[in-house]
Amino acid sequence: MWSLLLLGIALILIIEGAVYTVAPNQMKALLLKLHDIPGTQLRSGGIMAVVVGVAIVWALRIRPF
Numbered sequence: 001m002w003s004l005l006l007l008g009i010a011l012i013l014i015i016e017g018a019v020y021t022v023a024p025n026q027m028k029a030l031l032l033k034l035h036d037i038p039g040t041q042l043r044s045g046g047i048m049a050v051v052v053g054v055a056i057v058w059a060l061r062i063r064p065f
Helices: 002-022 024-034 039-062
Strands: none
Touching: 002 024
């Protein structure tokens, strides 16, 4: 269980690091634009991301590759 959690965190760090390596100026601009987005919209997007993530994990736990 812990190894899967660490694997997930490692994948997030790899993807985040790659994005900042490939397009650092675009990421800075995107983060500045986040300030203009209402908190309710950010919360809704976060909830949707959690639901999709849980659905993917649930689907893979039932039928792994």
